[in-house]
Amino acid sequence: MAPAQATDKIPVFDVQLNESHVEAVAATLRSGWLTMGPRIQEFEAEFAEHLGIEHAIAVNSCTAALHLAYLAAGIGPGDEVIVPGITFVASAAAVRYCGGTPVLAEIVGQGDLSLDPEDVEAKISPRTKAVCAVHYGGYAAPLAALGEICERHGLALIEDAAHSPEAVVPGESRKLGTYGLAGTFSFFSNKILSCGEGGLLATADDGVAELARSRRSHAMTTGTWDRHRGHAMGYDVVEVGYNYRLDEPRAALLSARLPDLAADIEARRALTARYRELLGDIESLTLPYSDEQVAASSCYVMPAMLENAEQRDAVRKLLSESHGVQTSVLYPSINEFTAYGRGEQSLPRCEQAARTQLTLPLYPHLGEERLQRVVTALRASLDEVAA
Ligand SMILES: Cc1ncc(COP(=O)(O)O)c(C=O)c1O
Numbered sequence: 045m046a047p048a049q050a051t052d053k054i055p056v057f058d059v060q061l062n063e064s065h066v067e068a069v070a071a072t073l074r075s076g077w078l079t080m081g082p083r084i085q086e087f088e089a090e091f092a093e094h095l096g097i098e099h100a101i102a103v104n105s106c107t108a109a110l111h112l113a114y115l116a117a118g119i120g121p122g123d124e125v126i127v128p129g130i131t132f133v134a135s136a137a138a139v140r141y142c143g144g145t146p147v148l149a150e151i152v153g154q155g156d157l158s159l160d161p162e163d164v165e166a167k168i169s170p171r172t173k174a175v176c177a178v179h180y181g182g183y184a185a186p187l188a189a190l191g192e193i194c195e196r197h198g199l200a201l202i203e204d205a206a207h208s209p210e211a212v213v214p215g216e217s218r219k220l221g222t223y224g225l226a227g228t229f230s231f232f233s234n235k236i237l238s239c240g241e242g243g244l245l246a247t248a249d250d251g252v253a254e255l256a257r258s259r260r261s262h263a264m265t266t267g268t269w270d271r272h273r274g275h276a277m278g279y280d281v282v283e284v285g286y287n288y289r290l291d292e293p294r295a296a297l298l299s300a301r302l303p304d305l306a307a308d309i310e311a312r313r314a315l316t317a318r319y320r321e322l323l324g325d326i327e328s329l330t331l332p333y334s335d336e337q338v339a340a341s342s343c344y345v346m347p348a349m350l351e352n353a354e355q356r357d358a359v360r361k362l363l364s365e366s367h368g369v370q371t372s373v374l375y376p377s378i379n380e381f382t383a384y385g386r387g388e389q390s391l392p393r394c395e396q397a398a399r400t401q402l403t404l405p406l407y408p409h410l411g412e413e414r415l416q417r418v419v420t421a422l423r424a425s426l427d428e429v430a431a
Contacts, residue, residue, distance in 0.1 A: 053368040054414050057234045058407045061301075068300035072293045080261065081269040083295040088244075090302055091229075094209075097222045097246050099253035102295060103260050106206045106230030106243035108288035110138035112259055113226035113245055114174065116252040117200035119144040123173040125202075128159040129377045129394030131178040135204045136378050139176075147172070148379050150393045154330045154349045157181065157397055161189035168193075174200040179208035179220050181374065182236070182342030183333050187213055187223050205246075206230035207344035209237050210309045214340040221246050226256075231298060236312075236344055237305055239294040260288040311408035312343035315415060319346050319404065322419045328355070328426060345374055346404040348422075353399035358429045359422070360402060367421035372403045 092100035121143035127136045129148040136146035150163040157180040177185040194201040205221035221227025231242030245256045263285030266276035330349040350356040363369040377394035378384045
């Protein structure tokens with residue numbers, strides 16, 4: 045198990061595959077069947093069991109899964125979906141794929157970067173059809189409040205669970221991604237369970253599952269694998285569908301990695317708790333979420349909020365240039381993107397988060413020594429910027 049990057053630098057994220065993972069992919073390549081087939085079916089069954097939900101439909105990205113989820117919620121031209129301003133742009137873009145309008149809402153604040161239920165309620169219009177709850181960083185969005193609002197207004201709740209496999213609401217055992225009409229997961233290379241490019245839609249609803257299974261492969265009535273095995277001779281096309289298929293080598297990699305997920309998350313939680321212990325006394329730093337929330341989270345990222353943009357940017361630069369510590373920003377606020385009406389809408393809490401947030405290195409094999417180096421480097425950079 046050689047480190048993925050043998051260097052002094054500490055990356056913000058790192059992926060480490062072992063021989064059994066590589067062998068699972070190699071065996072699939074040797075099998076000669078590369079597109080959607082038995083390994084996808086196996087992985088879907090495993091992930092459905094892992095989530096404790098009826099249907100898991102593998103696709104080639106979480107963006108594709110979001111598109112299918114919104115289609116299944118009936119989103120079309122003229123419809124609005126409420127989406128947090130702080131998320132990856134895909135949560136909003138997929139609404140536009142359907143011809144709908146993403147309506148951006150506020151996050152709770154510096155201590156909790158998830159969608160604010162009060163602002164959701166304020167943004168509901170006669171055109172609102174759905175709400176997208178993003179489990180930012182693997183921390184559960186306020187599902188009880190959002191679910192209640194959706195129920196009262198007859199809206200669909202879609203969970204963007206790209207960051208949150210294995211995570212739960214504190215005190216609950218039901219996994220995130222299983223509360224809404226659909227939950228969408230990402231297996232993109234920097235995600236917790238990664239295969240390069242991949243995604244999945246989870247649902248308990250038979251109709252949603254049927255739509256997603258059909259539209260991911262051109263809404264054809266039979267698949268290539270069925271035809272290959274002689275189970276079908278031809279096909280009809282019953283809707284306009286897409287090519288959102290995952291392939292077999294990636295499914296094999298996901299199946300090989302899934303048994304390690306729980307241990308990976310435990311390691312992430314322990315590292316996050318350690319960061320919080322070592323950084324908790326710094327006055328100019330806000331560490332979002334509580335220890336209880338950390339224990340329920342998938343701990344996809346380690347967020348820290350600084351005081352202002354100048355300080356954040358200067359600290360990031362010092363961390364990178366003087367200490368070899370890579371950081372990132374999750375996320376720019378969507379209302380500030382050109383394609384989303386740059387500046388037309390004001391979302392002060394999202395904008396503040398976008399200017400002050402810093403994501404520190406976090407991956408299961410980060411280890412105490414590197415974590416200590418990050419902490420020391422962060423303290424030194426904060427002191428230097430304050431001086
Ligand atoms: C919150 C969120 N939603 C959706 C996506 C899209 O995932 P994918 O890259 O698998 O399409 C991402 C990926 O970064 C994400 O972070």
